[in-house]
Amino acid sequence: MKNILYDYYSKDLSVKVSTAKRAKMKRGEYIGGHVPFGLRKHPSIKNKLELDPEAAGIVRHVFELAINGMKTAEIAAQLNEEEVVTPGAYFQKTHPDTRKFRNTTEQMSWNSTMVLKILQQEMYYGAVVGHKRKGTEVGWKHSIAVPKDEQVIVEGMHESIVTKEEFLKANEVVRKMKSPSSRIARDYPLRTVARCAGCGRALQYYPRLKRPYYLCNSSKYAVETVCCQEKMYEDVINEAVWQALQSLFALSDELSGRLKKKKAALGNDQEAYRLSIAEMQRKLTKLNTDKFANMDRYMSGEMDKTVYLKLRSEMDQQIASLSESITALERKLQAVQAEASDEASTVLANIKKYAGEKQLTNEMVLAFIKKVLITDGEHIEIQWNFSDVFLQYLKTE
Numbered sequence: 001m002k003n004i005l006y007d008y009y010s011k012d013l014s015v016k017v018s019t020a021k022r023a024k025m026k027r028g029e030y031i032g033g034h035v036p037f038g039l040r041k042h043p044s045i046k047n048k049l050e051l052d053p054e055a056a057g058i059v060r061h062v063f064e065l066a067i068n069g070m071k072t073a074e075i076a077a078q079l080n081e082e083e084v085v086t087p088g089a090y091f092q093k094t095h096p097d098t099r100k101f102r103n104t105t106e107q108m109s110w111n112s113t114m115v116l117k118i119l120q121q122e123m124y125y126g127a128v129v130g131h132k133r134k135g136t137e138v139g140w141k142h143s144i145a146v147p148k149d150e151q152v153i154v155e156g157m158h159e160s161i162v163t164k165e166e167f168l169k170a171n172e173v174v175r176k177m178k179s180p181s182s183r184i185a186r187d188y189p190l191r192t193v194a195r196c197a198g199c200g201r202a203l204q205y206y207p208r209l210k211r212p213y214y215l216c217n218s219s220k221y222a223v224e225t226v227c228c229q230e231k232m233y234e235d236v237i238n239e240a241v242w243q244a245l246q247s248l249f250a251l252s253d254e255l256s257g258r259l260k261k262k263k264a265a266l267g268n269d270q271e272a273y274r275l276s277i278a279e280m281q282r283k284l285t286k287l288n289t290d291k292f293a294n295m296d297r298y299m300s301g302e303m304d305k306t307v308y309l310k311l312r313s314e315m316d317q318q319i320a321s322l323s324e325s326i327t328a329l330e331r332k333l334q335a336v337q338a339e340a341s342d343e344a345s346t347v348l349a350n351i352k353k354y355a356g357e358k359q360l361t362n363e364m365v366l367a368f369i370k371k372v373l374i375t376d377g378e379h380i381e382i383q384w385n386f387s388d389v390f391l392q393y394l395k396t397e
């Protein structure tokens, strides 16, 4: 059985994003949900952001350190030394009721990924970056439209923390520092799971600052190839993986409810299903034997043709219905077995652990996903870490 639980198709964007929303994005109004560290929603003007002075000061500090030539890891170390509050901890402080960032490492101390994230945030020089929202539905099969066009960037829409020149300068410095084996390249969320759907090989990750992407290296040398030869952009693929994980996380309550409810009756259920299946299989074997016996009788002239045909059609019907019942029961048994196994509890514990996360991390991906097979930027297939039995359990009502 193939673990295809997540079909991902990108169709025409214009169908999905309303023209009103687009117009807003073009006007530079902020319609995204998450506001970057250092900014906050304007108290009175809708769809407008303003500076959050304390956090903005930290952002400014990060840019200055970068412009002075420090590596992202060095900046992180310096911030930790200075005991500067992290974006996660700051978010917790300013939003005490939220679960976001709670118990995550992001809250504890700075790392180079966090520094880089700040240095790459174009909204700090006053641009509003239009969010790429997609129409999604909860469930295993999704249809998500991903915008083909680039992010909408409008400059000068709110007070800036840095100038565009400073922004570009800081990014140039960081880019220069980066060697191919840099920390950033090793830290991407789909590390070890991103595969080419054509040849099955691991995809090469290109950690470009502007827009990182994947390429299948084997496609470079082959004349005729099944591999995608275009850049497969990380943001698009990560978003699909993120949505798939969110769908899984959404099952958490149901999963734990089912787990609790059924655990009690578990032993009895298993035994009952096993007995029923065995009984039905006995009947099935008997039917098949009788069917052949009848055929022998008919061939030898002991049985009339009309009678034989009538019996045969009756038996075929019984055989079909028995086989169906056996399959259904086997599925139920598998579900019960999955509940009996530790896997459901393990998955549930992992869901609880990662459900509050704000962004995709490699650790989180590896906890649930075996492979992400990428055909192109629009078709990906996610293979979960789960056993077939557990997958069946997930799909069982």
Ligand SMILES: [Zn+2]
Residues within 6 Å of the ligand: 196, 197, 198, 199, 200, 201, 216, 217, 218, 219, 226, 227, 228
């Ligand atoms: Zn390939």
